Amino acid sequence: MKKALVLAAAAALLAPAAAMAERTGEEIYNTKCSVCHAAGVAGAPVFGDAAAWAPRAEKGIDALLATAKSGINAMPPMGTCVDCSDAELKASIQYMIDNSK
Numbered sequence: 446m447k448k449a450l451v452l453a454a455a456a457a458l459l460a461p462a463a464a465m466a467e468r469t470g471e472e473i474y475n476t477k478c479s480v481c482h483a484a485g486v487a488g489a490p491v492f493g494d495a496a497a498w499a500p501r502a503e504k505g506i507d508a509l510l511a512t513a514k515s516g517i518n519a520m521p522p523m524g525t526c527v528d529c530s531d532a533e534l535k536a537s538i539q540y541m542i543d544n545s546k
Contacts, residue, residue, distance in 0.1 A: 470535075473534070509538045
């Protein structure tokens with residue numbers, strides 16, 4: 446009986462994190478990525494700039510995710526989204542690519 450209560454309590458503590466809905470690519474861009482990508486801070490490719498995003502898009506989403514996670518040039522690892530999941534980072538990258546064609 447005690448073991449069941451402990452397991453139930455542990456599940457209840459973990460539920461909020463598991464129940465958090467993933468944010469969309471647009472939400473991540475607007476709250477995290479736009480800080481640099483809206484104006485091209487420190488050489489970041491500007492949102493909407495097809496010429497800047499085309500060669501990056503050719504690398505593929507997995508390569509761009511790896512770069513976002515490790516950081517590049519002035520961009521720190523995870524950019525400004527240290528709490529993003531891989532899926533959220535991918536969604537934000539895809540959002541920037543889709544809006545930069």
